[in-house]
Amino acid sequence: MAEIEYEVHPLFAEPLFRANISHAISDKQVEIIKNLKMVQNKSNLISEDLYIFNHKELKSIKNAVQKALDIYAKTVMGISQKLYPTQSWSLINQPNMGMHGHSHSNSIVSGALYYTDMPKPVASMIFDRHTTYQQLQLTPDNDKKNIYNTTMNVVTPKKGELIMFSSRLQHFVQANMSKDTRYSVSFNSFIKGKLGDLRDVNELRLS
Numbered sequence: 001m002a003e004i005e006y007e008v009h010p011l012f013a014e015p016l017f018r019a020n021i022s023h024a025i026s027d028k029q030v031e032i033i034k035n036l037k038m039v040q041n042k043s044n045l046i047s048e049d050l051y052i053f054n055h056k057e058l059k060s061i062k063n064a065v066q067k068a069l070d071i072y073a074k075t076v077m078g079i080s081q082k083l084y085p086t087q088s089w090s091l092i093n094q095p096n097m098g099m100h101g102h103s104h105s106n107s108i109v110s111g112a113l114y115y116t117d118m119p120k121p122v123a124s125m126i127f128d129r130h131t132t133y134q135q136l137q138l139t140p141d142n143d144k145k146n147i148y149n150t151t152m153n154v155v156t157p158k159k160g161e162l163i164m165f166s167s168r169l170q171h172f173v174q175a176n177m178s179k180d181t182r183y184s185v186s187f188n189s190f191i192k193g194k195l196g197d198l199r200d201v202n203e204l205r206l207s
Contacts, residue, residue: 010147014166015076017068021113022160024064030116032057034183036090044097047090053187065111068162069189072109081193081206083109088187093123095180099173103131107167107188114157115185119178124156125163128170157184
């Protein structure tokens with residue numbers, strides 16, 4: 001029997017944006033964020049204030065995040081509308097604490113900022129392709145995993161790094177297996193501008 005000739009082409013790809021914004025983070029800001037009042041989250045600690053970018057002391061960080069969102073909107077998404085941060089909060093993962101699997105509703109792009117030293121070993125962020133119950137688990141063999149069939153991707157953050165991704169992506173954080181505290185800041189974003197077209201009677205203006 002003759003061999004079948006075939007080609008495989010990617011239809012879609014999920015962007016992961018990584019940028020170093022350590023230049024915008026001062027030692028004073030690190031201490032301000034570390035000392036925010038925290039409350040219990042499902043599996044870790046979250047700041048009581050869920051709009052921390054509104055603190056005037058954190059203006060340079062907010063500005064750097066906005067510049068990154070501008071790049072993401074223009075270069076990655078290719079849109080004319082403007083992304084802007086909505087809610088923003090601090091997270092603390094103490095030893096043996098991780099972060100439950102979740103995605104972000106009412107947001108276009110979400111981000112995580114690792115504003116201070118990362119404890120070793122570094123707990124990674126895991127992105128899961130699936131967001132719903134899987135009746136059949138068809139997991140590829142380890143030596144056969146590729147961009148088409150992998151179910152999860154691992155991202156290991158670095159100090160000063162800003163990571164941004166589609167808010168709909170399911171993700172979780174590995175347990176902090178070090179003896180030190182793991183600090184991070186997260187945020188959501190939405191869009192400003194016009195959607196649709198006036199003559200098609202589907203115009204929507206977002207301010």
